[in-house]
Amino acid sequence: MLTIYGKCGQMRSWRDGNSHCRGEPRMNTSNNSNQQTLRPKTTVAPVTVIRFGEMMPDWGEYHESHAEGNHRAIYRYIGGISGQNLRSPLPGWEFTCGIAMAPPQNGAPLHDHPDEEIFMVWEGEFEIFWEDFETKAPKSVILGKYDLIRVPSGIMRGFRNVGKDDGFIHFIHGQGDYQYPVYPESLREGLPDDARTESYVKQPAYDPATQLVRHEECPRNWSVYHEAKLPEGVRSLRRYIGGVSGDTDEGPPPSLSEGEIGYAMVECGNGRGAPLHDHPCEELFIALEGRWVVYWADERGSIHQAVLDPWDACWVPTGVQRGFRNADRTEGKIHIIQGQGATPAPNYTEDYSALKANA
Structure with a gap:
């Protein structure tokens, strides 16, 4: 089903004039070199899960x-x-x-x-x-x-x-x-x-x-983020277009330069993925192969999640801390689309500055 969540985790509709997400997710306040200033709260729509099987085809x-x-x-x-x-x-x-x-x-x-x-x-x-x-x-x-x-x-x-x-x-x-x-x-x-x-x-x-x-010529970069050094964060990115908020200069560069959006394919094994983070732009996750969990925090710090089957999607606005992980037993693929071509490093909930310092 199409599921629309407010930041409180309740099902809501973006068309409802009272559906704007209010408040900011709980943030880590320690000295974090990756930390960005809290961005304005989102006012466009809540987190939205889109099921491919319920999308309406238009032949005309x-x-x-x-x-x-x-x-x-x-x-x-x-x-x-x-x-x-x-x-x-x-x-x-x-x-x-x-x-x-x-x-x-x-x-x-x-x-x-x-x-x-x-x-x-x-x-x-x-x-x-x-x-x-x-x-x-x-x-x-x-x-x-x-x-x-x-x-x-x-x-x-x-x-x-x-x-x-x-x-x-x-x-x-x-x-x-x-x-x-x-x-x-x-x-x-x-x-x-x-x-x-x-x-x-x-x-x-x-x-x-x-x-x-070409897919096989788009290299897998395992070092786009410092937190990818952690066992639960090990993942590769095929960066088709742009840097997709990478916070290191390690590994192969993106295949195409920054444009109007950022576009990547993440591949990793069971239980691995990205921790809670935010971007100054909207972000869409589309499961390609395997099952994936996209999770996010509300303004009280409570975590909500959705399981995505292939071609299901989850849209997240700026102002919401979100993450994802592979929920299948084998390696999977998930698309990431960022609404801006050049975005700064992620704004994490946790403090990963020590990983950067030890790089």
């Missing part, structure tokens, strides 16, 4: 969705098209994201957005295709499982399932205000009257061909 979100080759079901974790009825559990604040399920030889035609768009395949194989900004020449790349590509605003792009079975591709937009896509002239029949037809930028920020990350 766009005017071209029913055309041959464009069939796809859109599952949205966060956000939706501005001005339309919201189908996702939460609106977008700093980013939007979801999953597209496409039958073989189907997907999304050429389109553009005002923000960067990130694609990662979760099941199957997809072709990501785009037009060169200067020459309009077609370009493409095939993505396998957990491969990723980042596309800037100003580039017409699309995707197609090139596998033999239904495929699933995860997409993220770097802004919370999701606008109806911009389409080339050949795809504008039936376009909504208020839809934009001109690009949002005069020049793309980068070439998509330089933004491809």
Whole structure:
């Protein structure tokens, strides 16, 4: 089920005018070099657990969705098209994201957005295709499982399932205000009257061909955080995009530089994970493989938790101390999306300054 918690741990709805999280979680007041000044309390929405099995697919979100080759079901974790009825559990604040399920030889035609768009395949194989900004020449790349590509605003792009079975591709937009896509002239029949037809930028920020990350080529960094030296904190991060609040300079760097969001995959064994911490941005956890527990503290210091099965998610706003651990018997994978591309080191509940001093 979709479960929405206030910081007191009670089930609540973000749409309720009285649902704003009040107060701050209990913090460690000792001399901690990692400690940040307490950030303003969150006022957007409570912690929200999203169950993939209860997400509503939309087969007709766009005017071209029913055309041959464009069939796809859109599952949205966060956000939706501005001005339309919201189908996702939460609106977008700093980013939007979801999953597209496409039958073989189907997907999304050429389109553009005002923000960067990130694609990662979760099941199957997809072709990501785009037009060169200067020459309009077609370009493409095939993505396998957990491969990723980042596309800037100003580039017409699309995707197609090139596998033999239904495929699933995860997409993220770097802004919370999701606008109806911009389409080339050949795809504008039936376009909504208020839809934009001109690009949002005069020049793309980068070439998509330089933004491809193969899963096996994205290195596992076991030293992103000082507390990862503890037995319960041992975990690796594949940092696809940005530093994701790393507090050390050890290990391999992120595969792609900071952008509009931070994006990583955490892998670890049973009982291991991240301790209670906070960030100055919203954060989304999506279980990929295995079962995971996301837990958080309320203003009294009481701990609440939710168990995530594959593709279930937990959204946490800033101002809430949160952590996670692998609840399965074997190594698992969980996605982390941070709503800002460059964030400071985590604001921990516990004092880990001695680990930093001994580094």
